[in-house]
Amino acid sequence: MSQAQSWDARSFIDLTEYREVEEVLRRGRDFVVAGTKAESDEFVHGSLIAIDGREHLNRRRAVMKMIRASQPWGAEGKLIDAVYAHNLKRVQETAEPRDGMIHFDLIDFCKRVIWRVTAAFVGLDDVDDDETVARFQRLGSDVVSGLTVEYATPEARRRILDTAREARRQIREEMFAPSLARRRALILEAGDDPGKRDALPADLLTSLLLVPEDARLDEELIFREMVALLSASVNNPVWQVAWAIDDLLTWLADHPGDRARVGDREFINLAVKESLRLHRASRPYLVRMAVEDTVLESSGRFIPAGAWVSGWVEKANHDPSVFGDDAGVYNLNRTVEDPRVPHFGMAFGAGPHVCLGRPMLLWEQGSEEAQGIQTKMVRLLLERGVTKDPEGVQKLAGVEGSSRYIRYDVTMPVAGSGEN
Numbered sequence: 304m305s306q307a308q309s310w311d312a313r314s315f316i317d318l319t320e321y322r323e324v325e326e327v328l329r330r331g332r333d334f335v336v337a338g339t340k341a342e343s344d345e346f347v348h349g350s351l352i353a354i355d356g357r358e359h360l361n362r363r364r365a366v367m368k369m370i371r372a373s374q375p376w377g378a379e380g381k382l383i384d385a386v387y388a389h390n391l392k393r394v395q396e397t398a399e400p401r402d403g404m405i406h407f408d409l410i411d412f413c414k415r416v417i418w419r420v421t422a423a424f425v426g427l428d429d430v431d432d433d434e435t436v437a438r439f440q441r442l443g444s445d446v447v448s449g450l451t452v453e454y455a456t457p458e459a460r461r462r463i464l465d466t467a468r469e470a471r472r473q474i475r476e477e478m479f480a481p482s483l484a485r486r487r488a489l490i491l492e493a494g495d496d497p498g499k500r501d502a503l504p505a506d507l508l509t510s511l512l513l514v515p516e517d518a519r520l521d522e523e524l525i526f527r528e529m530v531a532l533l534s535a536s537v538n539n540p541v542w543q544v545a546w547a548i549d550d551l552l553t554w555l556a557d558h559p560g561d562r563a564r565v566g567d568r569e570f571i572n573l574a575v576k577e578s579l580r581l582h583r584a585s586r587p588y589l590v591r592m593a594v595e596d597t598v599l600e601s602s603g604r605f606i607p608a609g610a611w612v613s614g615w616v617e618k619a620n621h622d623p624s625v626f627g628d629d630a631g632v633y634n635l636n637r638t639v640e641d642p643r644v645p646h647f648g649m650a651f652g653a654g655p656h657v658c659l660g661r662p663m664l665l666w667e668q669g670s671e672e673a674q675g676i677q678t679k680m681v682r683l684l685l686e687r688g689v690t691k692d693p694e695g696v697q698k699l700a701g702v703e704g705s706s707r708y709i710r711y712d713v714t715m716p717v718a719g720s721g722e723n
């Protein structure tokens with residue numbers, strides 16, 4: 304059976320209960336990702352998201368430095384603040400104010416910020432002015448669509464693949480090749496000097512060039528790894544900021560006493576986590592393949608060898624047996640009984656392929672100033688008085704198990720809007 308034929312979602316075993324989904328994701332030896340990519344295999348073959356076992360673990364280790372809080376894009380870094388301030392200024396200068404308010408689309412705003420920061424941590428140079436960020440966004444979005452092509456309708460797949468291949472070619476030539484060459488030169492320059500090596504950038508491309516000799520990756524695989532990271536990291540934060548703002552504004556309207564807590568890191572973290580639990584915005588289910596006949600300990604369900612299993616994240620995160628009878632409701636006073644279950648449930652997955660980006664998004668250690676990208680964006684926007692534009696458009700899109708705002712018009716007071 305070819306991979307393309309085997310990717311038939313109608314034949315998948317659908318899991319929607321929290322314990323079952325979690326068990327499958329955790330049992331990485333029994334339920335693997337290898338072989339579960341069909342048409343998208345040409346984009347991700349051999350990359351972190353498509354391999355298992357020891358090789359996968361080593362690859363994750365190779366890029367761990369990238370997610371440290373001390374990096375410019377990390378929780379202690381200031382890159383996000385600078386990019387946010389730049390975009391706020393752009394909105395102020397370009398959006399025509401009405402009645403003392405600036406009106407703009409939050410989705411477009413967040414995309415510009417997140418894509419710019421993403422370029423930095425993957426290691427693409429010169430993606431810093433508005434025009435280049437917009438080009439990176441266009442090309443990157445087309446490539447990323449190729450990585451989830453299996454989830455699209457059969458009629459749309461050919462077009463998605465053609466567009467993705469062309470965008471991949473351009474991104475590789477224009478952005479990846481010169482950035483990789485620059486990093487090769489930096490590494491050569493540093494030689495064996497421990498101080499200079501330590502000062503090398505910690506982005507993905509540099510990290511992958513530095514892996515030990517016996518695990519060295521060729522240029523094609525480094526490129527695929529970069530594309531896989533783009534696909535994992537660019538869209539979700541944008542959509543989740545919009546969900547967090549939407550949910551929290553509604554909550555604050557009903558609980559005005561909580562307004563004073565918007566600057567409080569713990570409160571914002573809690574709010575962001577509750578939105579992450581409640582809404583899945585990207586692929587509605589995560590796919591694994593059973594290596595051999597397996598009985599799930601959590602339920603006694605039998606999964607035959609070779610079966611494809613789909614773990615429906617949002618449904619699992621609404622499981623009343625774990626999150627209570629009001630599991631489908633946004634509630635910042637929720638307490639999750641089981642201490643092993645995080646407040647955001649399975650929003651970041653579980654087991655060996657659990658999201659690598661979580662510490663960059665939510666950061667709960669160290670000083671109050673250290674804050675993840677996700678939580679910082681929400682705080683900065685709310686502190687500046689961003690609110691839903693009652694006369695604007697807020698448009699949802701999605702499929703069963705996944706939904707996101709593709710446009711979310713907001714307003715912000717003109718006065719003092721450069722203060723962030």
Ligand code: HEM
Binds near residue numbers: 351539655656657659
């Ligand atoms: C709100 C934003 C995000 C959400 C909800 C999210 C969610 C997830 C989920 C559910 C998985 C598991 C996929 C699976 O098991 O098949 C995952 C994997 C991953 N995420 Fe995220 N993610 C987010 C942002 C990011 C960011 C900013 C990065 C950047 C470093 C990132 C990097 C990754 C990587 C590299 C993987 C694959 C890990 C592996 O296969 O070992 N994610 N993410």
